[in-house]
């Protein structure tokens with residue numbers, strides 16, 4: 808018989824409590840229990856970054872973390888970060904640079920890019936490529952993604968709003 812655990816997680820700023828199975832992954836919890844389908848299932852073993860979410864302020868693979876491990880912690884998804892406007896500059900740059908085609912990788916790309924922009928405001932193009940190398944894209948060839956992130960970093964460096 809399956810055991811259950813009452814997990815309370817602050818998701819996009821709001822506490823939620825659900826009875827979860829200990830083996831349920833965080834990405835499944837977010838998508839299936841809460842309907843937050845912006846973060847995607849890709850490889851489901853930590854290789855592609857499609858499932859990227861933020862846990863206690865740092866990006867994590869939602870497919871490598873159990874929902875019970877997020878008990879008592881704060882989780883942000885692309886939906887919450889879009890609503891807060893935190894991703895606005897990157898979303899605009901991705902749009903303008905055609906940095907997405909099917910969009911499957913894009914939520915994970917945006918969360919990873921936001922962490923880079925926040926933690927490494929002087930990142931070079933090579934550093935952007937290195938940092939983003941854990942997020943895979945089958946469509947774009949990566950150039951436009953790197954262009955978009957580079958533009959956001961350059962604009963911030965100049966002190967403009969983006």
Ligand code: FES
Pocket residue numbers: 847848849850851852853854855856857858859868869870871
């Ligand atoms: S689905 Fe999690 S890294 Fe690919």
Ligand code: FES
Pocket residue numbers: 906907908909910911912913943944945946947
């Ligand atoms: S835009 Fe299709 S996988 Fe990246």
